Amino acid sequence: MLTGDRPTGPLHLGHYAGSLQTRVALQNVHQQTILIADLQALTDHSGRPRDVRRNVLEVALDYLAVGIDPSVTTIALQSAIPEVAELTLLYLNLITLARLERNPTVHSEIELRGFARDIPAGFLAYPVSQVADITGFRATLVPVGEDRLPMIEQTNEIVRRLASLAGHAVVPECRALLSTTPRLPGVDGRKASKSLGNAIALSASPDEIRDSVRAMFTDSAHMRVSDPGRVEGNVVFAYLDAFDSRHEEVENLKQQYRNGGLGDVALKRRLDEVLQTLLEPIRTRRALLARDPGAVLGIIRSGSERACSGAASVLSDVREVFFLNDHGCPMLEHQASSAETTAVLCQRLGPLLRCRLNDTLCTIPSCHRCTAPSRETCSFSTSAPTQ
Amino acid sequence: MLTGDRPTGPLHLGHYAGSLQTRVALQNVHQQTILIADLQALTDHSGRPRDVRRNVLEVALDYLAVGIDPSVTTIALQSAIPEVAELTLLYLNLITLARLERNPTVHSEIELRGFARDIPAGFLAYPVSQVADITGFRATLVPVGEDRLPMIEQTNEIVRRLASLAGHAVVPECRALLSTTPRLPGVDGRKASKSLGNAIALSASPDEIRDSVRAMFTDSAHMRVSDPGRVEGNVVFAYLDAFDSRHEEVENLKQQYRNGGLGDVALKRRLDEVLQTLLEPIRTRRALLARDPGAVLGIIRSGSERACSGAASVLSDVREVFFLNDHGCPMLEHQASSAETTAVLCQRLGPLLRCRLNDTLCTIPSCHRCTAPSRETCSFSTSAPTQ
Numbered sequence: 001m002l003t004g005d006r007p008t009g010p011l012h013l014g015h016y017a018g019s020l021q022t023r024v025a026l027q028n029v030h031q032q033t034i035l036i037a038d039l040q041a042l043t044d045h046s047g048r049p050r051d052v053r054r055n056v057l058e059v060a061l062d063y064l065a066v067g068i069d070p071s072v073t074t075i076a077l078q079s080a081i082p083e084v085a086e087l088t089l090l091y092l093n094l095i096t097l098a099r100l101e102r103n104p105t106v107h108s109e110i111e112l113r114g115f116a117r118d119i120p121a122g123f124l125a126y127p128v129s130q131v132a133d134i135t136g137f138r139a140t141l142v143p144v145g146e147d148r149l150p151m152i153e154q155t156n157e158i159v160r161r162l163a164s165l166a167g168h169a170v171v172p173e174c175r176a177l178l179s180t181t182p183r184l185p186g187v188d189g190r191k192a193s194k195s196l197g198n199a200i201a202l203s204a205s206p207d208e209i210r211d212s213v214r215a216m217f218t219d220s221a222h223m224r225v226s227d228p229g230r231v232e233g234n235v236v237f238a239y240l241d242a243f244d245s246r247h248e249e250v251e252n253l254k255q256q257y258r259n260g261g262l263g264d265v266a267l268k269r270r271l272d273e274v275l276q277t278l279l280e281p282i283r284t285r286r287a288l289l290a291r292d293p294g295a296v297l298g299i300i301r302s303g304s305e306r307a308c309s310g311a312a313s314v315l316s317d318v319r320e321v322f323f324l325n326d327h328g329c330p331m332l333e334h335q336a337s338s339a340e341t342t343a344v345l346c347q348r349l350g351p352l353l354r355c356r357l358n359d360t361l362c363t364i365p366s367c368h369r370c371t372a373p374s375r376e377t378c379s380f381s382t383s384a385p386t387q
Numbered sequence: 388m389l390t391g392d393r394p395t396g397p398l399h400l401g402h403y404a405g406s407l408q409t410r411v412a413l414q415n416v417h418q419q420t421i422l423i424a425d426l427q428a429l430t431d432h433s434g435r436p437r438d439v440r441r442n443v444l445e446v447a448l449d450y451l452a453v454g455i456d457p458s459v460t461t462i463a464l465q466s467a468i469p470e471v472a473e474l475t476l477l478y479l480n481l482i483t484l485a486r487l488e489r490n491p492t493v494h495s496e497i498e499l500r501g502f503a504r505d506i507p508a509g510f511l512a513y514p515v516s517q518v519a520d521i522t523g524f525r526a527t528l529v530p531v532g533e534d535r536l537p538m539i540e541q542t543n544e545i546v547r548r549l550a551s552l553a554g555h556a557v558v559p560e561c562r563a564l565l566s567t568t569p570r571l572p573g574v575d576g577r578k579a580s581k582s583l584g585n586a587i588a589l590s591a592s593p594d595e596i597r598d599s600v601r602a603m604f605t606d607s608a609h610m611r612v613s614d615p616g617r618v619e620g621n622v623v624f625a626y627l628d629a630f631d632s633r634h635e636e637v638e639n640l641k642q643q644y645r646n647g648g649l650g651d652v653a654l655k656r657r658l659d660e661v662l663q664t665l666l667e668p669i670r671t672r673r674a675l676l677a678r679d680p681g682a683v684l685g686i687i688r689s690g691s692e693r694a695c696s697g698a699a700s701v702l703s704d705v706r707e708v709f710f711l712n713d714h715g716c717p718m719l720e721h722q723a724s725s726a727e728t729t730a731v732l733c734q735r736l737g738p739l740l741r742c743r744l745n746d747t748l749c750t751i752p753s754c755h756r757c758t759a760p761s762r763e764t765c766s767f768s769t770s771a772p773t774q
Contacts, residue, residue: 049710097508
């Protein structure tokens with residue numbers, strides 16, 4: 001199973017509800033790799049590499065703080081796995097530009113970022129880089145939201161194209177593990193996003209949590225406590241649904257809110273309590289872990305090393321399909337050539353090579369191919385044996 | 388100085404006139420790397436990797452046969468230099484898709500190949516891969532034809548973008564070494580190309596040379612020997628200009644041809660002699676070298692190894708700009724963490740990490756953060772020292 005995050009900022013409650021909980025729950029069930037996708041983050045943050053770098057640690061701290069266990073889950077850093085870059089370049093040959101541009105996920109992200117025609121070329125290539133990630137770990141299960149299903153489809157297209165080129169399966173196809181959790185909205189009801197500043201970070205302080213809950217969008221028509229209010233689209237209820245384990249009480253509150261008689265202040269007080277209880281231990285653990293960043297980086301490093309050796313084996317298989325063998329010498333299997341042989345041949349070739357075709361270039365005295373009369377000896381002869 | 392060829396077929400007289408001669412002449416003047424661009428060849432030959440592979444050897448044989456000296460020129464294979472793949476991916480972030488699509492060289496090659504909308508994504512990225520090649524060898528001089536000047540321009544754009552990101556120069560800008568030789572046409576007067584089958588290979592047999600010369604396009608209005616003929620656009624004269632060293636005689640022949648009285652047969656006989664004389668020693672050397680492909684591959688391999696170590700130093704500098712250090716652990720310089728420290732921290736973290744936030748996930752007996760009463764001990768405590 002492969003999951004991952006772009007280190008563009010600390011993770012927030014949306015990540016927790018949507019994927020972190022699942023990863024913690026599944027880490028003892030599936031062999032799990034979590035990839036901190038710093039190279040992918042650079043595709044649209046190339047001007048802010050320092051931020052990306054800082055956030056690698058932040059994201060790793062978030063993982064460890066919520067209960068990702070590095071002894072069972074591999075936490076790897078994309079830029080520490082050069083094999084993935086090579087895979088990406090090879091896969092770029094197996095997909096057309098038009099197909100990449102049609103990818104609906106890329107489409108909507110291009111819109112979200114307001115790139116218009118200024119799409120960094122790397123950004124358009126990032127779905128292929130994801131294919132390299134997924135196949136590089138031979139992942140068969142990829143937890144995604146419904147909006148990312150086209151990515152899985154595109155991955156399998158490339159996997160099948162590779163298999164058809166090779167005449168046999170090279171890397172496994174993958175399937176999506178669809179999250180059943182509805183996407184958690186931001187405080188303002190829009191899509192929760194670090195850049196919009198409408199998300200509650202896992203590392204949020206008690207005050208930040210309280211302020212965010214206070215600012216939450218409820219129902220603008222719900223002016224007085226006695227007014228009937230809307231539950232659908234109400235951010236506070238979305239968060240209660242996600243994080244309040246007393247589901248029956250939440251259902252009763254919804255009924256009461258719909259009928260009128262439940263005020264936003266009381267409702268938000270309940271959510272504040274729920275979130276404070278949820279985030280307090282995460283924040284504390286995070287702070288403990290943050291005291292030793294070197295050790296956290298050590299965890300990333302050893303995870304990346306483990307990931308590298310897996311990816312190297314995949315890369316070797318994929319290079320084989322393109323007739324590029326491990327040492328990059330595509331015909332090495334023909335005839336192994338020791339360094340000695342090469343040296344001998346180079347010596348032997350020396351006079352041949354120096355016997356230029358063009359008189360003015362000839363650096364060897366008296367090559368009989370050269371017309372200048374002052375040349376003396378040249379070992380070049382069409383009938384000379386090569387030994 | 389960096390030059391290179393895509394191994395999509397054996398090299399031909401167009402390569403010889405346009406670039407191979409220059410490389411041979413300059414190899415003792417400039418530090419020269421010749422890159423066999425197999426990865427680039429795969430961008431539009433992904434369905435025929437076996438051909439690309441075979442042609443790596445063919446192209447290397449051509450180099451050695453014309454007088455490229457591996458003791459002064461580095462012959463390297465692109466796919467054997469993984470650093471170039473990483474550089475390519477990083478550079479893709481420094482250029483927009485629109486800019487790539489505007490590249491006139493790419494434009495005309497897309498047309499030549501009849502890709503329309505089915506451009507492989509890798510093909511559009513290949514100018515960036517060339518930037519990686521050029522900068523990967525810190526090349527400052529790139530011999531090109533006029534049609535490839537936009538490539539040089541694009542390279543320097545990326546080099547400057549990188550410098551502006553870093554706040555200092557990272558890799559040198561390069562300049563084009565414009566070839567003064569006009570482009571040699573194909574036998575049929577169109578652009579000489581392996582795929583059009585209108586080029587004379589350096590390895591052509593005497594019969595193949597003769598047949599090609601006979602098939603050469605001259606002047607369709609020149610029916611009888613006595614007719615005045617056109618020299619401009621006459622393929623035979625283009626080849627005589629390129630390969631007949633008796634320039635004065637060639638000029639006289641041109642005059643005679645223009646006036647009428649010089650037949651195509653006589654003209655072609657002269658060219659045939661010139662080309663036979665030129666290609667005979669090349670063909671012979673090529674045949675000698677081809678007897679020991681392992682040794683030729685050894686030359687490629689040792690060249691690639693030399694190229695790798697140079698490219699690794701460039702990659703390290705470029706990664707630095709993106710705050711990705713050598714080991715891929717972007718904050719390693721903060722605080723080095725030995726494997727021991729990590730192990731200790733993992734142990735220390737163990738109970739913390741296993742103390743799940745959610746009761747149902749808790750695998751540690753009696754965590755006081757968990758509500759289940761049956762748990763016994765948990766080392767987790769917000770006030771516990773981390774040592």
